[in-house]
Amino acid sequence: MGKTNHSKDAERLARQVGETLRRIRQERKMSLQELADITDVSKLTLGNIERGEANPSLTVIWKIANGLTIPISLLLNEGKEVLVSRKNEGNNVVSTNGACTLQPIFDTPNYGSFEIHRAFLKPNSEYSPGAHQMGVIEYVTVMEGELKVKIEDEYHHLYEYDSIKFNGDVEHAYMNPTNSVTVLHFVMTYTKPTS
Structure with missing residues (x-):
């Protein structure tokens, strides 16, 4: 086989x-x-x-x-131009604990200043990416389900079509408090490091 x-x-x-x-x-x-x-x-x-x-x-x-x-x-990035990005096509990356599957949308071909992802958070699970590099700003929209976002010691409860923006260079975590998959849309912007 x-x-x-x-x-x-x-x-x-x-x-x-x-x-x-x-x-x-x-x-x-x-x-x-x-x-x-x-x-x-x-x-x-x-x-x-x-x-x-x-x-x-x-x-x-x-x-x-x-x-x-x-x-x-x-x-x-595969280095090819993408015009349509369909769910479950392209690359899937899974978190260590299996809670979150991330799908990059329209991969940037070089050292891009932003990126877009779909994410699927399993029921009753948590994904903690930790703090990202300095200058990362995350914009997260709940497309389906509910999401609790912990940013340092503060919690934010989001519902379908709610969005949140925050600096990703601090400790943060995403929690799905429901019995269904939560679908998220991420936009992440990067400030290029000065050297």
């Missing part, structure tokens, strides 16, 4: 993330150890990712993007 579409997609995503990561690391003339130091991801794991031998979780992808100060969509 052949491989399922899901496992083929996971292999393709792993290859793509690996190739992109190696290209960025080489462009910046960094060793794997230097990359490990700034991302807090082990050298072994980074090596496996670059070779396409590991399917990194959303948490690891965030750590890499934060360390390199790039949008996560840059790591997921």
Whole structure:
């Protein structure tokens, strides 16, 4: 029996993330150890990712993007123009705990200043990405269901079509308090680091 579409997609995503990561690391003339130091991801794991031998979780992808100060969509970008982005087509990245599935929409082809995602948060679950790199602003709209957003020590309860904007460079978490999937629309903007 052949491989399922899901496992083929996971292999393709792993290859793509690996190739992109190696290209960025080489462009910046960094060793794997230097990359490990700034991302807090082990050298072994980074090596496996670059070779396409590991399917990194959303948490690891965030750590890499934060360390390199790039949008996560840059790591997921296939480099082809996309005119229509349909649900469940393209790349899916799942959080370590399996609670959140993120789908980048219209991947930015280079070091973009914003990115758009769909996200699906499982019933009665929580996704905690932690703090992102400095200058990230998140705009989140609930497309279906309910969402509780914890930003540092403050909670915000959102319902269908409610939106929230906040600085993503602080500790934050998303909680689905219902028995149904919550569907979210994310827009994330990035301020380019000054060097």
